[in-house]
Amino acid sequence: MNKSILIKKYSGEYQAFDLNKLINSLGRSGAGEDIIQEIAHKVQGQIVEGMTTKKIYQLAFNMLKAKSRVSASKYTLKKALMELGPTGFPFEKLVGKLLAHEGFSTQVGVLVQGNCVQHEIDVIAQKDNNHYMIECKYHSDQGRFCNVKIPLYINSRFLDVEKQWERQKGHESKLHKGGLYTNTRFTSDATQYGKCVGLLLTSWDYPRGDGLKDRIDRSGLHPLTALTTLTRGEKTKLLDKGIVLCKELHENPAFLEQIGIDKNRHQKILEDSEELCKSN
Secondary structure: OOOOOEEEOOOOOEEEOOHHHHHHHHHOOOOOHHHHHHHHHHHHOOOOOOOEHHHHHHHHHHHHHHHOHHHHHHHOHHHHHHOOOOOOHHHHHHHHHHHHHOOOEEEEEEEEEOOOOEEEEEEEEEEOOEEEEEEEEOOOOOOOEEOOHHHHHHHHHHHHHHHHHHOOOOOOOOEEEEEEEEOOEEOHHHHHHHHHHOOEEEOOOOOOOOOHHHHHHHHOOOEHHHOOOOOHHHHHHHHHOOOOEHHHHHHOOHHHHHOOOOHHHHHHHHHHHHHHOOOO
């Protein structure tokens, strides 16, 4: 295919279709190389001028799902994070679970007194002498980035909380840090500011090799919204019950019955949940 064929990104900008980018994105699904190559070239054969990246993703997803539900679930991780709404609380819980998996003791949704005012903190995480104040910025639209205004605001809140923490007994030797997690991406100004002031920044693919997609794959803590065996309505009901992860669903199968899912479907849902719990 001629590389000059232009496709439309989420941002509205146009770029030349790149087969290698599609192959790389399919690679994180865990599917075999033969399947990846087959799907990529089938998708390539269906692309026309001006096609959206959303449409290309949907084509690839449908083909992958026909081959392997679990691979399709891994491939759809970015979209699954977008579906954790409409509130940001499920995303906050996911971040708390990730940090807990990495050895931190965590609290989600905590009221903390700062030096000047009280703050509601999304996640507080502690391990050894590290004491972190983490704020979570959830977006339901892939085209929305976190610009520099958000880390500026988060850092000002952290500085107020830090002054109060430093006065507490036993905190003299602790390393206090503020952090910001988002399910989309940061602008270059946002990452530059974060580095300058020492904020812990984490997005879909930042820091490189240690962003959300990498940490979720390594830990096996996939959101239940990635499951292709659940409808959107069923996912919403489970989120409303405070269930966020496939792991939680697999460990508490009674929730499937509680939200009215027919028992005939339970096995496939639980099999996929168990498979997604396996870390890479």
